[in-house]
Amino acid sequence: SLAVRLIRAVNSYDPRKGYLEEYILSQLKREMVRIRSTQAVYGLTQAPANIGSTIVPLTIAAQRESYWETYIAV
Structure with missing residues (x-):
């Protein structure tokens, strides 16, 4: 993603600025x-900033839990 951002930066550069x-x-x-944001890390587009924890x-x-499937089913 840094390479793409670099290419876009060069293409959108205005020398007057x-x-x-x-x-x-x-x-x-x-x-x-x-890249470090919650959206990028977890792929959640509407995620609040503190959802990582x-x-x-x-x-x-x-x-942690033997019945973990029931937690994700809820």
Whole structure:
């Protein structure tokens, strides 16, 4: 995704707004923040910002509770 953001940054660059290097760096930093976001990590488009602590992988759920299938069925 950083490579795609880099290509888009170069294509959308306007020399009247500053240096190319600064623009590219700011675009890549924005992409890094987006990559770390809940939406990118969990693939949830309407996820609240703090949902990361409430999501448990199924492998961990199975280790914690023998009836984990009933929890995800609800």
